[in-house]
Amino acid sequence: MFNNNSFKLHKHRLKMRMSLWIGFILFGVLITIIFFLMLFTYIQVHFVQQSNNAMQDAAWDIVSEYGNDDFEETIAILARNNGYLIQIISEETGLPVLSYNRNGKISQPQVSIEIKDLFTRMDDSHGYCFYTIEDPSYQSNRSAQAIVLSVENGYRQVLVVSQSMLEMESLNRILIHRVGIVFGLTIALAFLIGLILASYFTRPFRHIIQTAATMEKGDYSAHFSEDSGPYEAVSLAQTLNKVSAEFNATEQMRRDFVANISHDMKTPLTVIKAYAEMLDAFSADIPQKRAEHLARIISETDNMTELINELLELSRLQSHSFSLHLSVFSLNNMVRMVFDRIKIMSFAEHATLHLEADRDYSVRADLTLLHRAVYNLVSNALKYSADSKDVVVRIDSTVTGQTRLSVIDHGIGISQEDLTQIWNRFYRSPNHGNEIRGNGIGLNIVKEIFEAHHCEYGAVSTLGEGSTFWFTLEKND
Template sequence: MKINIDKNRLSLKLWEYFMVFALSIVGLLWLLQIVFMNSFYETMKIREITKIGNNLVEMYKTEDFQEELISLSFKQGIVINILDEYGNLIYPLDIFDIIKQPRLNEKLFNDFLSRLYLSNNNYVAYVVEDERLDESTIIYGAILENDDGSNYFLYINSMLQPVDSTTNILKNQLIMVTFIALILSLGLSLVISKKLSKPIEKITDLSKELALGNYDIEFDKGEYTEISNLANTLNIATKELSKSEELRRDFLANVTHDLKTPLTVIKSYGELIRDISGKDDVKREKNINIIIEETDKLSKLVDDLLELTKLQAGLSKLDLEVFDLSDLAENVADRFKYFVEEQGYRISIEKSGDTKVYADKMKIQQVIYNLINNAINYTLEDKLITIKIEEKNENVVLSVIDRGQGIDKDEINYIWERYYRSGKSHIREKSGSGIGLSMVKSIILAHNGEYGVESEIGKGSRFYFKLKRYANVKD
């Protein structure tokens, strides 16, 4: 049976990265301790001999020079000599050296002088093969300047001890360390990868439930900040989706009601015309007018839905012109004469300052109409609605104020959303699908204006919008 393994799983990727890291560390240890051991040891030994030689050069001609030379030679196990310009040993000398007058091998001494004089420094350090001992030797040389006569040379010779035996020991140890490290890394990487991936897998499973429409789920916070932030974000998104779904259901219920009512009226009066009106022209005309009015309501509802869709999609173009917002507000208020004359509503208009704006007159007219209609729906018994148009700094502000019950704080953030309709009681039976304020929001945003609401329970609400005053509009 073939097992399908998802190579892109987070747990597998974390395990791979951890193993690569562990192998890299072990590989680095092998390189430093085994492969580069000899070169590393040689470099460190040359530095050590060079430091000793440079210190002796600085101490030359001091009282402690000879004592320090002998001391270092014994402590470090190295040969330290002072030679003249012919390679003869000057110091240290014992009684036998005085008789024998030892001299450095001519070939070695000539190579030594050649390297020293070609050096950019006053000293030289290098490695040569000692043919007698068949071992590598470190040679250090420096010029010891004398005030009178020829100069002397500091010559240091140190055997470069082989580290093969040490390398073999380290190699055996590293084999054990590598085996143990890989086992531990394998186990630790599996634990860590599972611990890190588990909360993400849990969030993924819950997200699938969310995609199926279950909005009652809650994403748990993890031990890590990033997981907690992700869970918080998804919880907020879940709440918003839940509210959106609720608004959608309300919208469908509202639209169904608003479509069904005119259709029922149209059908009823159509039947009256067919069955009762007969040749009575007055009744027939009255019934036909009612049918036309209800048809107009349906047409306006559809037009509003289409216009809102265009506005929110950015497809509705603005036909900009200069006009007085106060005059437009008065014209729109006149369309509500029926409520003033027949139902006792009072609409007061207050204006001050320069209220000319540069905007789409038809769309701003729709904004004002929706705000006044909203106020009529929710005002209380005094039926007073105040419309204020005033100049404020560089803006013109239009406010529609009612003395209704006000809006609850829990609802005030959602009244501008599409499909939303407040559940508060009202005086006049409200109709509409809950898109009036959403249209206000979309139209004002399309004009780069500002909108808002101030409300207090039991005292009423003030809906307003701001547009740039025409004098301050830049081309």
């Protein structure tokens, strides 16, 4: 039994296959119709035109032979070889004075049209004309070429060369009959090919739909087959596998993030609770101990506040629900402000912060956001500097004239594998363990700030030697 989703999936597959199948049949029908129209046009235009031109040339050949000894022999040969009815009609008597049938033999005088109409046509066409007439003897039409051959005693003698169009009409009937047969065969062939190709094209898409349905049920390890099928299906499967891999990686980072956040929030809460209990039980009446315990409670509260602020800041930056408040300011002074803020933090104890700049650099940027980015970079440099808490912030110019700020430490360094992922949200290197507190948000915030400013940025590092994080801004001086 199909459930509702399975029924919809089955219905979608049938609809896809039916659409392709009908498409192939219509394509076959269209090709047949186009072929028929081209063939019909060729017969009606090219073949008929060639036949009429040949008849016209024959008429002028007869005119050129008029008066020669072999005049009648020429008429007989042309009539026999081409199936023409050739007559010379006198205006005086209204009857043919000479008539050769399609076998090249002299025949009984006969006229296929009224003589009056013939000579009326000649009056209107200055001595020669081409026309089509009915031929009752063949129940068909005849095409005719008429030319004034001579004028005797004021009466014209007109050469009329004509041929029956019965052969042409018969050819059309045969063509229609054959096209009907070809049309039927084309439909049958298109039906079979359509079924085969529809199955070929839809099979990989059916597998994709089935795999997607598996993922919908929560099995994100499902793999889309890339083995066979049309290029579009293979390309789609490859893209979906990449999306699936990225989704799985993001899901893993999310789980790690939840675990880290839970740990980072649980730790200060535990410390706050412990010191609050000690404050209540032991140090309420001891000023020195009370001050130490209160300071630790305040410090852990600050850690939680910073964590929550980072989460809110990241959410705001990634939602793009903000606008840059650009202003011109001294980058050197902003770095000094960052140093002043960091020096009061516990992790900056015994730290040495240096600013290296050959002059004062002015830039146009969002001061608050850029301050946050540089603060995150410098605080990270201190946290990962191990025993050597010596951090240098260098400001200089690039060869293209941009202002570059680099944060340099001599700490534990970052592996090349981790360098490609450190900007990702929630990512923390497994090599750092739990001895260094962090939640994988800081560098992602930095990345969002840099990209909002359209900065170039990056990092270089060597394990055991230290790291350099840098970004560039356009000069404003």
